[in-house]
Amino acid sequence: MSSLSTPAIPDIVIGRLPLYLRALTRLRQEGKLVTSSHELGRRLDISSAQIRKDLSHFGGFGKQGTGYQIEFLIERLQAVLQVNQEWMVAVIGAGNLGSAISHYRGFQDRGFRIAHLFDISPDKVGQRIGAFVVLPVSEMRETIRKDDIKIAMLAVPAEHAQTVADQLVEAGVKAILNYAPININVPGTIQIQYIDPVTHLQHMTYYL
Amino acid sequence: MSSLSTPAIPDIVIGRLPLYLRALTRLRQEGKLVTSSHELGRRLDISSAQIRKDLSHFGGFGKQGTGYQIEFLIERLQAVLQVNQEWMVAVIGAGNLGSAISHYRGFQDRGFRIAHLFDISPDKVGQRIGAFVVLPVSEMRETIRKDDIKIAMLAVPAEHAQTVADQLVEAGVKAILNYAPININVPGTIQIQYIDPVTHLQHMTYYL
DNA sequence: AACTGTGAAGTTTTTCACAGCC
DNA sequence: GGCTGTGAAAAACTTCACAGTT
Numbered sequence: 001m002s003s004l005s006t007p008a009i010p011d012i013v014i015g016r017l018p019l020y021l022r023a024l025t026r027l028r029q030e031g032k033l034v035t036s037s038h039e040l041g042r043r044l045d046i047s048s049a050q051i052r053k054d055l056s057h058f059g060g061f062g063k064q065g066t067g068y069q070i071e072f073l074i075e076r077l078q079a080v081l082q083v084n085q086e087w088m089v090a091v092i093g094a095g096n097l098g099s100a101i102s103h104y105r106g107f108q109d110r111g112f113r114i115a116h117l118f119d120i121s122p123d124k125v126g127q128r129i130g131a132f133v134v135l136p137v138s139e140m141r142e143t144i145r146k147d148d149i150k151i152a153m154l155a156v157p158a159e160h161a162q163t164v165a166d167q168l169v170e171a172g173v174k175a176i177l178n179y180a181p182i183n184i185n186v187p188g189t190i191q192i193q194y195i196d197p198v199t200h201l202q203h204m205t206y207y208l
Numbered sequence: 209m210s211s212l213s214t215p216a217i218p219d220i221v222i223g224r225l226p227l228y229l230r231a232l233t234r235l236r237q238e239g240k241l242v243t244s245s246h247e248l249g250r251r252l253d254i255s256s257a258q259i260r261k262d263l264s265h266f267g268g269f270g271k272q273g274t275g276y277q278i279e280f281l282i283e284r285l286q287a288v289l290q291v292n293q294e295w296m297v298a299v300i301g302a303g304n305l306g307s308a309i310s311h312y313r314g315f316q317d318r319g320f321r322i323a324h325l326f327d328i329s330p331d332k333v334g335q336r337i338g339a340f341v342v343l344p345v346s347e348m349r350e351t352i353r354k355d356d357i358k359i360a361m362l363a364v365p366a367e368h369a370q371t372v373a374d375q376l377v378e379a380g381v382k383a384i385l386n387y388a389p390i391n392i393n394v395p396g397t398i399q400i401q402y403i404d405p406v407t408h409l410q411h412m413t414y415y416l
Numbered sequence: 417a418a419c420t421g422t423g424a425a426g427t428t429t430t431t432c433a434c435a436g437c438c
Numbered sequence: 439g440g441c442t443g444t445g446a447a448a449a450a451c452t453t454c455a456c457a458g459t460t
Contacts, residue, residue: 014414018407022389043391049453056421064420065460082413100308110406150416175412181230181314183251191412195403198318199226204383204399205290206222208358257431264443272442273438
């Protein structure tokens, strides 16, 4: 993940950048032009020193005495995260969750466009969901290859998640967002992240 | 979060317990009776030492030379996380996401039961979604109070998230899982966690 | 006066490595 | 031989605090 000349930036730092970007976009929407590490920190409940240090990994984005130009910082963070382009995403699973994902408007303006929706069930295939006609999983590999899709969201039942993930990797997908509540094994070159609301709820109940 | 006699267990440790619990439940389902920190670590991509150290915070759950009794460890982790009981949860927002959440069967057997689904729109109120009749937000406070609901999932548009969160806190909710892509301010006594798929996608695109 | 960028210090988290037990 | 539980060591991460700039 690094070379000798450019030490890797900690993954935990990368993980915060999307939060900064989200907050900055919000500030811009509120009509603000400039912000500070303190203001951002207050909103995100992160220390201002943390924010300054994180941003400093990528160069001096701010001005002493002034703060950060919101528009400029948004552009730089988008560039760092490579979301100054539009990524095509495949969704696998056209159940309630896959359907909700496919209807969600929030991907578009943050760097992602859902390109296809796949399902294995003959009942679902051919059905219209949002702007998509559900495609059969049997065509998944070919379609993903053809369109050079690098990102997939997995919204299938847990018992199918590993099999589908294997097929996705085989088809050339490099990043998987897995909504199934199960750990998936993928090669080290493949990015994987998980969304499981129950783990968040269980984390919180510890403190109740 | 701690007393002098019982030092607090790091939050990052608590956050991993639900992952252990999920993996253990899976192992049990596969018919296994016993596991080891190595097997768990392999599945979760976490070092075995990490798992042993995490578990050791709560007492000696394993046997040297043998490993961990899966059933026993599941019970202990459920007790630690307080999910050996059923928590009632309120869902706010009956759009595509709130609807998908309300249909999802995966909460039930992991400690959570959706009790009510609220929405502000007169079009939605009274409509049947899954097992629920959508209730008006105007009745939210009273209903949450009456049923003593402590946990809520927020699936409303970003611009309404703060207002609804304030009302939830006012109604006595102590933990909020926020699906809206915006940071919410709540008192320090209230647990809050976020689910925003786009932040995960943006995290991964950095490495692509 | 307000704010960034950053070495240094401090704290937290992870890994090591091994004694002790089955 | 295989495994846990755990002090000690190492690594990673966060905060401090201040020089330097606007």
